[in-house]
Amino acid sequence: MQDSDRLALHGGPKTIKEPFGRYNSIGEKEAQAVARVLESGVLSRFLGSWSDDFYGGPIVRAFEEAWADRFGVSHAVTVNSATSGLIAALGAAGVEPGDEVIVSPWTMSASATSIMVWNAIPVFADIEDETFGLDPAAVEARITARTRAIVVPDIFGHSARLDEIMAIARRHRLKVIEDAAQAVNALDRGRHVGTIADIGVFSLNYHKHIHTGEGGVCVTNDPELAERMQLIRNHAEAVVATKGAEDLSNLIGFNFRMPEMEAAIGLAQLEKLEVLTASRREAADQLTRGLSDIPGLRPPVVRQDCTHVYYTYPLLLDAEEMGVSRARVLEALSAEGVPALMGPYANLHLLPMFQRRIAYGRNGFPWTSGVYGGEVSYEKGICPTAEDLHDGRHMGLEMCAHTYTEDEVALVIEAFRKVFSGLRALAV
Ligand SMILES: *Cc1c(COP(=O)(O)O)cnc(C)c1O
Secondary structure, eight states: OOGGGSOGGGTOOOSOOSOOOBOOOOOHHHHHHHHHHHHHTOSOOOOSSSSGGGGOOHHHHHHHHHHHHHHTOSEEEEESOHHHHHHHHHHHTTOOTTOEEEEOSSSOTHHHHHHHHTTOEEEEOOBOTTTOOBOHHHHHHTOOTTEEEEEEEOGGGSOOSHHHHHHHHHHTTOEEEEEOTTOTTOEETTEETTSSSSEEEEEOSTTSSSOOSSOEEEEESOHHHHHHHHHHHBTGGGTHHHHTOSOOTTOOOOBOOOOHHHHHHHHHHHHHHHHHHHHHHHHHHHHHHHHTTSTTEEOOOOOTTEEOOOSEEEEEEOHHHHSSOHHHHHHHHHHTTOOSEEOSOOOGGGSHHHHHTOSBTTTTBTTTSTTOOOOOOOOTTSSHHHHHIIIIIEEEEETTSBOOOHHHHHHHHHHHHHHHHTHHHHHO
């Protein structure tokens, strides 16, 4: 064996010697936009009472209009995070204490905790291992008389099986909320992911394709849902009497308001959306070309007529074919200098909160409350595909962590090829 073939883990030379540059979407345009807001002196114009300023300042409104235009929806409601957006969406959708809401275990925790904010019960359904979205058959099997809604994450930047899930939801009169936090500008049969369900929620946090530091946008074509989200965003309880609102349910308001500077940054970011998501897609396509012939490794699947935006680049491993565990492979790749490796992912049902059923207070609320009469399970085994993937078959690369120039991607490919041809050495 030549010394250059020796794995870095075993003292050989590292494939990636210099750290990659940080992914940075912020530039001169954003700086100028922020400066203009500062000069105006109006950093937010929201008022938590019924007046023209209830809907926020001029830049917040311009950003909402631009977002709705860009995504082809009638209403965009900005918020201070996607977490806030999910809370507003579930409240607007009429989720009540004791209701069950079906959600994926493979998502960020806020997809499930936003359900609990309304004292409803998250019910986890299994995912499919092609694109890691909710499995429609698993969703249908979880529906009970208590089910009110479904939260569908478009995880990693690929559309979930939304047409099938929407058909099931319509049959059972359930509301569907798309958590499109990772999937901005992803397409599914020509439609923007995030705009297919009753409400879609995008994230603008620092780690996403485009961002405003912190922020989020909810979209819907239903004017009533839009209005309820606007109320929940901005102190609904203080507004309903003067504004006039018939249905008071869930109109406990929050302060989920986006400031003007963030909206100004958002407007500049929106103009870069296509270029920025295309750059992640190009890096991912290059990875796929370089990795697809490696035995034991399966690059991501993109379903027909879908566009993946690769918030992360997921890979499937075949431990039997490889003869070593994922943990060993990750260790070896990391030693070669590959950054932003991920695995294992999520499995929310196994979080301590669900295992011990302790959320609000110490006594098991909301599961033990009189209003919940169901029998949800969070046992290991309820989501076999998600668990199997978690336990060793899935790994990935965070694509919004680094720039990933063509040369950098070539180095990542080289590191994978080196590690996978050295698997025998890893096994011992
Ligand atoms: C990032 C993310 C969120 C939360 O977004 P914030 O804007 O940070 O609140 C929710 N769901 C998913 C799937 C995410 O990736």
